[in-house]
Amino acid sequence: xxxxxxxxxGAVARVGSAQPRTGNRNGRRRGVLTWVRGGGLSxxxxxxxxxxxxxxxxxxxxVRSVVMSFQKTNLVAPPRxxxxxxxxxxxxDPDLPTAIRNTLYFxxxxxxxxxxxxxxxxxxxxxxxxxxxxxxVLAYLPVVVPPVVAVLLWKFFYDGSPxxxxxxxxxxxxxxxxxxxxxxxxxxxxxxxxxxxxxxGGTVIIYLAALIGVPGExxxxxxxxxxxxxxxxxxxxxxxxxxxxYITFILQIIATxxxxxxxFLFTGGGPANRTLTVLLMIYNYAFGRSLxxxxxxxxxxxxxxxxxxxxxxIVYFKLTSRWSTS
Amino acid sequence: MTSQDIRxxxxxxxxxxxxxxxxxxxxxxxxxxxxxxxxxxxxxxxVLLVLLVIVxxxxxxxxxxxxxxxxxxxxxxxxxxxxxxxxxxxxAEAWNDVQISRYFLNTIWLAAGSWFVQLLVATTGGYVxxxxxxxxxxxxxxxxxxxxxxxxxxxxxxxxLTIINPPLVGTSLINNFFAVWLxxxxxxxxxxxxxxxxxxxxxxxxxxxxxDGAGPFxxxxxxxxxxxxxxxxxxxxxxxxxxWKDFLWPMLVLKNPDLQPLSVRLPAIQAQTDLGVFLxxxxxxxxxxxxxxxxxxxxxxxxxxxxxxxxx
Numbered sequence: 001x002x003x004x005x006x007x008x009x010g011a012v013a014r015v016g017s018a019q020p021r022t023g024n025r026n027g028r029r030r031g032v033l034t035w036v037r038g039g040g041l042s043x044x045x046x047x048x049x050x051x052x053x054x055x056x057x058x059x060x061x062x063v064r065s066v067v068m069s070f071q072k073t074n075l076v077a078p079p080r081x082x083x084x085x086x087x088x089x090x091x092x093d094p095d096l097p098t099a100i101r102n103t104l105y106f107x108x109x110x111x112x113x114x115x116x117x118x119x120x121x122x123x124x125x126x127x128x129x130x131x132x133x134x135x136x137v138l139a140y141l142p143v144v145v146p147p148v149v150a151v152l153l154w155k156f157f158y159d160g161s162p163x164x165x166x167x168x169x170x171x172x173x174x175x176x177x178x179x180x181x182x183x184x185x186x187x188x189x190x191x192x193x194x195x196x197x198x199x200x201g202g203t204v205i206i207y208l209a210a211l212i213g214v215p216g217e218x219x220x221x222x223x224x225x226x227x228x229x230x231x232x233x234x235x236x237x238x239x240x241x242x243x244x245x246y247i248t249f250i251l252q253i254i255a256t257x258x259x260x261x262x263x264f265l266f267t268g269g270g271p272a273n274r275t276l277t278v279l280l281m282i283y284n285y286a287f288g289r290s291l292x293x294x295x296x297x298x299x300x301x302x303x304x305x306x307x308x309x310x311x312x313x314i315v316y317f318k319l320t321s322r323w324s325t326s
Numbered sequence: 327m328t329s330q331d332i333r334x335x336x337x338x339x340x341x342x343x344x345x346x347x348x349x350x351x352x353x354x355x356x357x358x359x360x361x362x363x364x365x366x367x368x369x370x371x372x373v374l375l376v377l378l379v380i381v382x383x384x385x386x387x388x389x390x391x392x393x394x395x396x397x398x399x400x401x402x403x404x405x406x407x408x409x410x411x412x413x414x415x416x417x418a419e420a421w422n423d424v425q426i427s428r429y430f431l432n433t434i435w436l437a438a439g440s441w442f443v444q445l446l447v448a449t450t451g452g453y454v455x456x457x458x459x460x461x462x463x464x465x466x467x468x469x470x471x472x473x474x475x476x477x478x479x480x481x482x483x484x485x486x487l488t489i490i491n492p493p494l495v496g497t498s499l500i501n502n503f504f505a506v507w508l509x510x511x512x513x514x515x516x517x518x519x520x521x522x523x524x525x526x527x528x529x530x531x532x533x534x535x536x537x538d539g540a541g542p543f544x545x546x547x548x549x550x551x552x553x554x555x556x557x558x559x560x561x562x563x564x565x566x567x568x569x570w571k572d573f574l575w576p577m578l579v580l581k582n583p584d585l586q587p588l589s590v591r592l593p594a595i596q597a598q599t600d601l602g603v604f605l606x607x608x609x610x611x612x613x614x615x616x617x618x619x620x621x622x623x624x625x626x627x628x629x630x631x632x633x634x635x636x637x638x
Contacts, residue, residue, distance in 0.1 A: 039458070039542060040460070042458075042541070042542040042543065043454060043458045043460045043542070044460075046450045046451075046453055046454045046458060046542065046546070047450070047451065047454045047460075047466070048450075049446050049447045049450050049451065049511070050447050050450060050451030050454070050466070050470070050517065051466070053443070053447050053508060053509075053511040053512050054447075054469070054470060054473070054512050056488065056492070056493060056508070057485060057488065057508055057509040057511070057512045058473050058481065058509075058512035058514075059469060059473070060484075060488065061481045061484035061485045061488055062473070062476055062480060062481065062484075064484040064487070064488070065480050065481070065483065065484045068483065068484060068487075073487070075487075075490070121374070121378075123352075124370060124371065124374050125374070126351055126352075127351050127352065127353050127367060127371075128371055133623070134375075135374070135375065135378060136627060137619075137620070137623060138375075138378040138379060138382040138383065139378055139382060140619070140626070140627065140630065141382040141383065141386070141616070141619070142381070142382055142385075143630075144567075144615045144616055144618075144619040144626075145385075145386070145612050145615065145616070146570055146571050146588070146589055146611055146612065146615060147571050147573065147589075148571075148573050148588075148589040148590075148592055148593065149589075149592065149608050149611050149612050152592055152593060152596065152608055153385060153389055153605075153608055154385075156601075156605070157385070163401060163402065163403075163404060164404070165388070165404045165405070168404055168405055169405070197381065197385075201382075202630055205627055205630040206630065211351075214352075216350030219350060219351070219352055219354065220350075220354075223354055223356070229352060229353055229357055229363065232352040233352050236352065237352050254477070258477055258478075258479055260574065261573060261574075265593055279479060282479060282482070282483075283482075283574075286482070286483050286486070287578065295483050295487065298482075298483045299480075299483050299484065302477075302479045302480050302482065302483070303480060305477065305479065306476060306477050306479070306480045309477060310475065
């Protein structure tokens with residue numbers, strides 16, 4: 001019955017019972033028996049779903065992506081080792097600088113537009129005294145709309161003709177019509193606007209949860225010192241949100257660096273590669289209609305992207321921990 | 327119960343993660359009593375409410391309107407309210423002629439299977455890592471958490487090749503729902519959530535069950551699972567919503583249009599579908615998640631807050 005005992009003794013007991021692997025057949029059989037009686041078998045049965053699903057559909061593919069980035073694979077002939085060829089091919093692809101520039105531009109715009117909006121919204125909602133739930137539900141509602149539906153709906157709103165929905169609205173105040181999705185300068189902000197609409201609600205909820213964690217005594221103390229509302233916000237509320245803000249900041253960068261759905265469904269990377277992103281390139285290498293099938297190049301680029309994001313996160317957390325302590 | 331008791335219950339701290347209540351904000355009672363502050367903040371709240379209604383509900387109301395508007399009117403006067411009457415046939419044509427009913431069923435079927443696999447992996451896995459704790463549990467736990475740091479794009483191509491030629495099955499899983507169901511189970515996020523929740527359950531209950539002669543299976547089914555209803559709800563909501571939203575992966579592995587979910591079919595049918603009927607199809611696809619959200623608000627919002635907590 002060691003199965004259910006407290007962790008340290010249970011673990012020790014099972015290590016002991018699983019140990020006797022050496023010795024004659026008799027000893028081995030007794031070892032297996034004690035292992036089964038000690039609960040080793042049932043533990044393994046419980047672990048099987050996790051081990052199989054993670055093994056086949058997560059751990060093995062991760063290892064395989066590293067292997068494949070050094071191979072030429074085309075599903076017909078057996079894979080061939082090609083060294084750094086895939087990386088060289090990707091790094092000299094004339095589209096890569098464009099894709100990197102577009103992805104950085106998307107990430108930057110998403111920060112400028114998308115980072116302050118949820119924060120201001122959450123801070124305002126937290127001071128609402130009646131119908132707070134209504135505010136929260138309204139803010140979260142766009143997150144519930146399936147992303148594909150959201151993009152297709154906005155694509156219709158962005159119709160470039162004077163009769164398009166947004167152009168009609170702006171027409172009332174004498175603006176436009178704008179070619180939202182075919183104008184070279186407008187297309188990326190249009191994509192970011194939709195992406196922000198679709199994602200902001202989730203961040204609002206995270207901030208609201210963090211705002212509740214601010215201890216009320218701190219506000220009391222600030223008031224005793226004669227602080228006004230702005231000073232309370234600046235000296236009490238924001239410092240308390242700092243940790244959460246650091247995290248949503250890097251999470252948003254990691255997410256926007258992998259933007260795929262918006263450029264894929266809105267524009268397919270056009271006009272003139274203006275919305276070609278790194279992820280769209282990876283997709284085109286592997287599954288694109290004209291190119292396609294270049295699995296080596298696709299895995300090489302996705303590994304480089306993952307390595308870049310990992311490095312960025314490490315540097316970021318080093319920096320932010322230094323800022324927090326100083 | 328005295329009135330004092332009732333007030334105490336009312337003041338009792340609720341789950342902080344719900345994001346709906348707060349004890350004491352940055353605006354004090356004294357601040358509220360000052361007329362300028364009161365007027366300014368209340369005006370801001372009204373402006374915020376109007377903006378949230380326009381931005382949050384506006385697009386959905388428009389979509390609902392287009393779903394029953396003749397295509398001619400949608401194109402000519404997109405913001406007029408039914409200038410030439412309502413056309414309910416949009417919805418019927420979308421449901422029957424465009425076969426939204428079939429894709430709808432595919433979507434539900436995919437979500438149900440993904441939900442089951444995710445719950446199976448997360449509950450049994452969490453049970454092993456938190457309650458049974460074998461010697462090798464730490465290694466498995468580390469490997470599971472490590473996958474949190476690998477962006478999903480790294481998995482895309484090798485996972486696709488694994489589906490084409492899976493181990494032990496011997497036949498390609500392309501055009502098979504299992505190609506969507508099984509990989510969805512490899513969610514480290516679910517396992518971590520479940521393990522942390524199991525960690526918080528009182529060990530004395532497990533020991534009592536053990537003394538009463540419960541084996542590991544009985545303990546799992548009759549003690550741990552019934553105690554874990556809140557987290558099962560959160561993971562269920564996460565799982566079904568994620569599956570409803572999924573686009574790229576089902577598009578890659580379900581190439582047969584008859585098997586594809588709404589998210590994959592909608593962009594494909596756009597070009598050859600009448601605009602009014604197409605927008606009706608979009609409206610139908612939005613209806614279920616929105617209704618679900620309005621019914622299970624608390625679960626959704628606490629889940630979203632929890633998501634932030636775990637990621638942090």
